[in-house]
Amino acid sequence: MTVRTPMTLSAVEAGAGLRAALSRPPAEVVDQMVASGMRGRGGAGFPTGLKWRLAAEADAPDGRRYVVCNADEGEPGTFKDRVLLAKHADLVLEGMTIAGYAIGAREGLLYLRAEYVYLRDSLLDSLRERREQGLLGREVAPGFDFDIRVHMGAGAYVCGEESALLESLEGRRGEPRDRPPYPVVRGLHGAPTVVNNVETFAWATAVLARGPEWFASIGTHRSTGPKLLSVSGDVARPGVYEFPLGVPIAEVLRAAGGTDAKAVVVGGAAGSCVPASEFGRTVSYEDVATGGAFIVLGPDRDLIDVAENVAEFFADESCGQCAPCRLGTVALLDGVRRLRAGNCTPDDVARLRRLGATMRLTSKCGLGQSSPNVFLSLLEHFPADMRVPVGTGGE
């Protein structure tokens, strides 16, 4: 069984959110999203209502705007979008339609990672049914035409980064663009484009169906609404969990059966390693922000294995476009291997830390910027596992 807690989305009736949206002017739909306080569920946490407003108000020279659903879900430890697309595709497609209405787009694209190709047929079936029901296609509402296509990815983690995703949709190598301009201003084919995560669209449908006050009443003041978490690793019950934002890490571990954990990698390879002493911290934008990945590490794990696995991941997945990431990811991997072999002096460790700081500051996109996170958090919290030679602990 994959879904471990009751899902609020299971109780949201398909069609209700779209009906509620179409009964208002588009600007009011945007207002509702703003009032919900919702922030993007893909990891970066940008306020969704504001994103829609920026795209709606951006200049569209040829009148075209796009809605793009980011179903690239490549962050290690994340699988909740796969479950949503399998169980609640209707709510995702409906959220895209609502966004299309809100920003004045006629076309939506769902970028599905190649590894999820087995989900494509059921998505195409859902699209066909929605067209038959008049929820997609011509005249969804007077003057509002909107349709959605599924576009397959071809295997590259970096394509989850929104500007790389747009490059990929345009038939190019998935190399991130300079930002600004942001996609809301110049996105797909240069047109204003909203890119949102799968889960973000599903919750947008719920916000319209149930009202922004309902959504804002869940979670904390700055982190509203429920969040899906993907829990894996050393737990008795891996799977997808729903919690209100603001939930303590310890509570998630209790639910999943992993209370003896030594640490949790929250946020996947791009996230950070949280030690047991900090399990009282909360999953929220004001504390531990995450797209929802929890990779739990049991009491007997040697965490240098984690450091090496994550470093290999980034060395493989760097797109190679900018030097700090192309060279830095390889240097960090080499550093982890030298630590393991006992070949690092205190000075070497200090250099690795500085390298990590430089990569955070100077890499072109989020991949390179986040690639040292797990490594640096492990050095900080688990110097013994990381074979840090004594004398560098204070740096």
Next chain:
Amino acid sequence: MLTPPVADLALVADLDALLAEHGADRSALLPVLAGLRRRHGEISDAAMQLVAARLGIPPVEVLGVVTFYSFLRGGSARHVVRVCRTLACELAGAPDVWARLEREVGAPAGEATSDGAVVVERVHCIGRCDHAPALLVDDRALDDVTPADAAALVASLRGEARPT
């Protein structure tokens, strides 16, 4: 329009069908290449030149795209087994699974078997960490894989045709 250096009629016919389905512009490049890869295996130089000519882009751009994406590269075997090597799967025993796979196919990861039946690739997170260790067999997912499952898988793939 350029004529392809090698007249592969089946390739041309498939390309025409793919262009009709996905549109004959640059944004169709990935789905078109993925379609060719699926039907014909490795995307040859001739295929890249043909695609470039049809879409009106330089062949080197097509090459750049093919080499960028892991699902477009390679492809000499009839079946691809993609074993996840990322954190959740490694914790759950993926190294034992791929060691067994390599032994059963008799070739290291990334190299096709001599009969061209199978290639094993070690890939990053495939989004099934709740069922680690997980792998993909062509388009299908296999969950909670044991080394014994891996051995049985190779035996059955040797007898199967390329998926369509």
